Amino acid sequence: MFKCYDSPMSQHHVVARFEIAYRACLDDDGKPIGALPEFVEDGELLRRMYRMMVRARAFDAKAVNLQRTGKLGTYPSCLGHEAAHVGVGAAMRPEDVLFTVYREIGTKFWRGVGLLDILLYWGGDERGTLYERTPQDFPFCVPIGSQMAHAAGAALAMQIRGEPRCALAFIGDGGTSQGAFYEAINLAGVKALPLVCVIVNNRWAISVPVTAQSAAQTLAQKAVAAGIPALQVDGNDVLVVYEAVAEALARARSGGGPTVIEALTYRLSDHTTSDDATRYRSAQEVEAARRVEPIARMRNFLSARGLWDGAAEEALRRECSDEIETAVQQYLSTPKQSTDAMFDYLYAQLPPTLRAQREEARRYAAPGH
Amino acid sequence: MAKMTMVEAINMAHAWEMARDPSVVVLGEDVGINGGVFRATVGLQQRFGKQRVQDTPLAEGLIAGTAVGLAAQGLRPVAEIQFMGFIYPALDQIASHMARLRNRTRGRLTCPLVMRMPHGGGIHAPEHHSESLEALLCHHPGLQVVCPSSPARAYGLLLAAIRSPDPVLFLEPVRLYRFARQEVADDGQALPLGRCFVLREGSDLTLVTWGAMTVDSLKAAEQLAAEGVSCEVLDVGTLSPIDFDAILDSVVKTGRLVVVHEAARNCGVGAEIAATVAEHALYDLLAPIRRVTGYDTIMPLYRLEHDYIPGVARIVDAVRAAMAE
Numbered sequence: 001m002f003k004c005y006d007s008p009m010s011q012h013h014v015v016a017r018f019e020i021a022y023r024a025c026l027d028d029d030g031k032p033i034g035a036l037p038e039f040v041e042d043g044e045l046l047r048r049m050y051r052m053m054v055r056a057r058a059f060d061a062k063a064v065n066l067q068r069t070g071k072l073g074t075y076p077s078c079l080g081h082e083a084a085h086v087g088v089g090a091a092m093r094p095e096d097v098l099f100t101v102y103r104e105i106g107t108k109f110w111r112g113v114g115l116l117d118i119l120l121y122w123g124g125d126e127r128g129t130l131y132e133r134t135p136q137d138f139p140f141c142v143p144i145g146s147q148m149a150h151a152a153g154a155a156l157a158m159q160i161r162g163e164p165r166c167a168l169a170f171i172g173d174g175g176t177s178q179g180a181f182y183e184a185i186n187l188a189g190v191k192a193l194p195l196v197c198v199i200v201n202n203r204w205a206i207s208v209p210v211t212a213q214s215a216a217q218t219l220a221q222k223a224v225a226a227g228i229p230a231l232q233v234d235g236n237d238v239l240v241v242y243e244a245v246a247e248a249l250a251r252a253r254s255g256g257g258p259t260v261i262e263a264l265t266y267r268l269s270d271h272t273t274s275d276d277a278t279r280y281r282s283a284q285e286v287e288a289a290r291r292v293e294p295i296a297r298m299r300n301f302l303s304a305r306g307l308w309d310g311a312a313e314e315a316l317r318r319e320c321s322d323e324i325e326t327a328v329q330q331y332l333s334t335p336k337q338s339t340d341a342m343f344d345y346l347y348a349q350l351p352p353t354l355r356a357q358r359e360e361a362r363r364y365a366a367p368g369h
Numbered sequence: 370m371a372k373m374t375m376v377e378a379i380n381m382a383h384a385w386e387m388a389r390d391p392s393v394v395v396l397g398e399d400v401g402i403n404g405g406v407f408r409a410t411v412g413l414q415q416r417f418g419k420q421r422v423q424d425t426p427l428a429e430g431l432i433a434g435t436a437v438g439l440a441a442q443g444l445r446p447v448a449e450i451q452f453m454g455f456i457y458p459a460l461d462q463i464a465s466h467m468a469r470l471r472n473r474t475r476g477r478l479t480c481p482l483v484m485r486m487p488h489g490g491g492i493h494a495p496e497h498h499s500e501s502l503e504a505l506l507c508h509h510p511g512l513q514v515v516c517p518s519s520p521a522r523a524y525g526l527l528l529a530a531i532r533s534p535d536p537v538l539f540l541e542p543v544r545l546y547r548f549a550r551q552e553v554a555d556d557g558q559a560l561p562l563g564r565c566f567v568l569r570e571g572s573d574l575t576l577v578t579w580g581a582m583t584v585d586s587l588k589a590a591e592q593l594a595a596e597g598v599s600c601e602v603l604d605v606g607t608l609s610p611i612d613f614d615a616i617l618d619s620v621v622k623t624g625r626l627v628v629v630h631e632a633a634r635n636c637g638v639g640a641e642i643a644a645t646v647a648e649h650a651l652y653d654l655l656a657p658i659r660r661v662t663g664y665d666t667i668m669p670l671y672r673l674e675h676d677y678i679p680g681v682a683r684i685v686d687a688v689r690a691a692m693a694e
């Protein structure tokens with residue numbers, strides 16, 4: 001609570017208060033905590049979410065492996081974030097627009113981005129941003145925080161045109177320290193924009209723990225200052241992520257304005273393949289987090305409801321590994337772009353002064369690989 | 370004397386100056402227990418404590434702006450920006466305050482600080498991690514922009530930068546961080562800011578370059594020597610304010626100039642060098658000035674990065690063309 005001067009002259013009364021609700025559907029073992037939301041009657045939806053989480057994790061493991069063997073560049077693993085990512089994807093509509101950071105392959109896959117796209121991007125090839133099936137979504141956003149303003153702009157466009165669509169922006173716990181985060185949610189609040197922001201609080205920004213990032217009790221409450229409703233959810237519980245995001249999107253779609261949702265999860269991997277997290281965090285901490293990871297929990301839940309069994313698991317694993325193998329083969333056999341590609345997308349038309357440089361680049365092109 | 374990499378020499382310079390001058394403080398993202406993503410600050414927090422080596426929240430504008438406040442209070446901040454591509458949020462503070470605090474207060478408040486950052490590409494890094502943006506900084510009067518090209522020069526120039534009474538943007542070529550080991554004396558001796566370094570003497574043509582491109586330029590000079598062409602290779606060292614005297618002296622001697630840089634050509638530092646040489650030594654030139662630079666394109670993702678970064682072949686051809694005039 002705030003301390004006021006103990007002056008006999010001063011009078012004070014509280015002019016604002018806030019609360020941040022925390023929501024979860026499942027406990028650490030996948031048992032329902034209370035009454036479940038209605039959508040759980042849709043067994044196919046639940047299975048699809050589970051399958052996508054498994055698919056994201058299987059792909060992720062392969063990508064890390066490709067990097068380790070020199071076949072992929074630096075790669076940021078999504079291990080442990082699958083529920084937060086897939087829950088968001090499942091709650092969005094195709095016509096909504098997605099703004100991610102760099103880890104959210106579960107969301108991208110749900111929206112139809114291909115495994116090959118992701119491999120190409122982290123393999124140093126811009127064609128990995130083509131996203132044929134989700135043409136309005138933005139590519140990964142490496143400069144932390146900057147995607148927030150794009151999402152606000154997209155939401156403003158939807159509002160100006162009166163379209164029942166939403167922008168959804170991810171940001172990390174570290175990202176919420178950037179000015180762009182505050183600027184964007186501020187605008188969203190002022191204009192009641194159809195924007196949903198999901199803060200993926202995985203407790204770490206490379207080596208910096210969230211406690212060194214902010215003294216606030218929750219990151220969700222940063223939204224309070226922007227006049228935006230906010231809540232915290234168990235980010236390892238795909239049901240509650242789906243529920244909270246779907247609710248927020250429905251409200252935004254019908255003119256009810258923005259929401260900030262803080263999803264609590266944990267980065268079980270190194271920050272990227274270039275990082276060594278043992279330098280700055282304890283094995284015990286990681287182990288404790290691993291025990292509450294999202295996939296086993298959802299599998300328990302599905303099994304208990306008779307929606308999943310060993311045979312289904314077996315089939316899914318095989319399907320994933322076949323699909324991943326195919327994508328990896330495609331990736332490895334994709335020839336690199338010609339040097340013209342550096343020039344051809346700079347402007348709608350290549351300025352005449354750049355023609356000589358394009359020629360020069362052709363002459364000195366390094367051998368393909 | 371110990372043999373070490375450039376990143377180790379940078380670390381050693383920090384340690385020397387922090388031990389010598391209690392007002393030196395280090396700040397940035399992941400500079401504490403992690404020692405920076407390239408390990409330039411490794412061990413400093415353990416040795417000098419959490420007050421003097423601080424991880425900041427993730428905000429480059431904050432890092433640059435707090436460095437200004439720290440410096441104006443008499444501390445000597447050495448701030449790390451994790452990659453040069455992330456300097457943009459800091460530019461407001463750098464341009465609007467850091468560069469001009471001395472001037473706008475007529476010397477009452479000053480900014481003796483260093484902002485270090487990895488510079489350039491060539492290490493298969495992700496998007497935005499391979500940028501060469503020195504021209505962006507050099508355009509701002511009031512800043513000093515330094516780019517070392519060897520472990521020993523990194524050590525000596527970083528010491529000079531920390532001791533400088535004015536802000537220094539210190540660009541560390543990522544390709545050179547662990548490229549070669551060199552003997553570096555840990556003697557606290559600074560090298561001069563604002564001076565070029567002659568890396569190779571020659572009589573036919575002057576190659577002016579900096580950072581990682583010094584390696585390719587020296588290789589080109591070696592190759593050209595076999596063809597009977599004698600190149601002088603200058604490492605500019607301090608890109609702003611630049612040591613034009615040394616460049617002019619060399620060009621007057623050789624009569625030919627090729628400028629080599631990794632950054633894009635348009636409005637690059639090479640243009641400033643070429644223009645100044647044209648202004649002051651046009652009649653000493655035996656051939657038009659040539660530039661070998663990155664193309665005026667976005668720095669591509671890594672599969673094309675070696676098509677973007679000028680290599681030895683482009684330098685050699687530019688020199689041959691100048692010699693043929």
Ligand SMILES: Cc1ncc(C[n+]2csc(CCOP(=O)(O)OP(=O)(O)O)c2C)c(N)n1
Pocket residue numbers: 101103142143144145171172173174175176202204205206267271398427429451455
């Ligand atoms: C503007 C900017 N500064 C620094 C970096 C380097 N960097 C990449 S990821 C990262 C930490 C991000 O942490 P968080 O926002 O919590 O996301 P997480 O990686 O945990 O998903 C940093 C500092 C960057 N990409 N962009």
Ligand SMILES: [Mg+2]
Pocket residue numbers: 172173174200201202203204205206
């Ligand atoms: Mg994080």
